[in-house]
Amino acid sequence: MFESRGEKVFRTGVTVVLIILSVIAIIPLLNVASTSLSSKSAVEMNLVTIWPQQFTLSSWGYIMDRPDLWKSFFLTLSTTVVGTILALLVTALIAYPLSKPEFRWGPVIMIGAVIAMIFKAPIVPYFLTIRSIGLYNNPLVLIVPHILNPFNLIIMRTFFKQFPKELEEAAHMEGCGYFRMLFQFVLPLSKAVLATLTLFYGVVLWNQFQHPLLFLQDPNWFPLQIKIRQFITDDNVLHIGRASTANLTYNDQTLRSATVIFAMLPIIAVYPFLQKYFVKGAMLGSVKG
Template sequence: MFESRGEKAFGAAITIILILMSIVALVPLLSVISTSFSSKSAVDMNLVTIWPKQFTVASWGHMIDRPDLWKSFFLTLGSTVIGTVLALLMTALLAYPLSKTEFRLGPVIMVGVVIAMIFKAPIVPYFLTVRGIGLYNNPLVLIIPHILNPFNLIIMRTFFKQFPKDLEEAAFLEGSGYFRMLFQFVLPLSKAVLATLALFYGVVLWNQFQHPLLFLQNPDWFPLQIKIRQFITDDNVIMAGPVTIGDQNFNERTLRATTVIFAIIPIVLVYPFLQKYFVKGAMLGSVKG
């Protein structure tokens, strides 16, 4: 397709802007990575920029040997996986009937969903409600409050509304009920939106900070983000751990950089597998209301 000179100039300008924005976003990350692999003397003298100085893995060795870090990691990993699966299940079970015009209560429920999306619950009543149902100092608070998100529900409902009615009618003629229709026909054909919402839910569950900060007091139940907060704010906590034989070629700054990178690695590793579904699922869920 022929492009005019103005369109080419506009495309080039957008490309340059995106490259500059990528560099701005990438430089701080590279700086943190470089710090985690640099010696303590290089960091103390502020020699590290975007490339490690006096390369060493001492910080990584110290942090990987810490049982408290791994405990928080596996707690966060378990809550993320279980929470994402439950969230997708609950979202699908509610979105499918809401996508049907014959479900008379659908419009009323959707009004409530939109209100819940626009108006967030005040923090004090929310805290009292969550504590009242027994989730205070309970690790289930990392999962249950996140298993249904109004925005994600609207995306999945809109996606389901685009399914051909002929396919569903043919399945119903063969004796399929709504549950069988959902799990055997609809969901297997919904990989794009499921992968998109899995990423949405997974990122929220993995990075959650406010809920554990408000509701968890027992250090044994601290997820990874709260553990990282401890490392950043308390030098004694981050320097604790197994005794290293010989010279300890790390300090508080290198250890903090290591924990930050340690926390984002799983999301970075998972995203490429979901990327091909991400844009497609998000766009399909935004075509119709």
């Protein structure tokens, strides 16, 4: 497609700005990763920038041997997987009827979703509500409050509104009901929006911090982000089972850096598989109201 000179200049300028912002964003991440792979002496002498100095895996070896960290990891992994599946199911079951013009309560419910998206619940009433339904100090609090997000509901509902009506009409003529239509025809053809919302829900569930901080008191139910906070702020937790620091090749800073990268790796590993659907799904879910 032919581009005018102004369009080429604009595209080039946007590309340059995005590259600069990407570099600025990735430098701190590279520094943390390099610190986790550097020796204690190199870190203490401030020799580490974006490349490991005196390369060593001793920090990673120490945190890999921490059973409490692995327990938090698998708790977070299980709640993320289960929570994302439930969230997609609930969102689809609500979004599909809302996408149908014959559902007369649809506009009212959508207004409620927009209000819920704009005006967040005050923290004290929210806390009391969660506690009143039995989720205080209950690991289900890591899943239940996140199974429906108004913004994600709007995206999926808008996507379903663009689904070809001819296909649905043909299926209805063959005796296909709404549930069968949704699960056998609509969802299999909605990979783009499902991948997009999988990423949205998954990141929220994996990185949740406020909910476990407010509602969980039992250390056995602490998810990964709370465990990382303990590692960063509480030296007693970080040093459990550790020998004297005299002959070690790692220190608190390298251990904490390794723990941070450890928590980021699963999301970084999953994102490339969802990237091809991500932009398409987000755009398709936001074109029409």
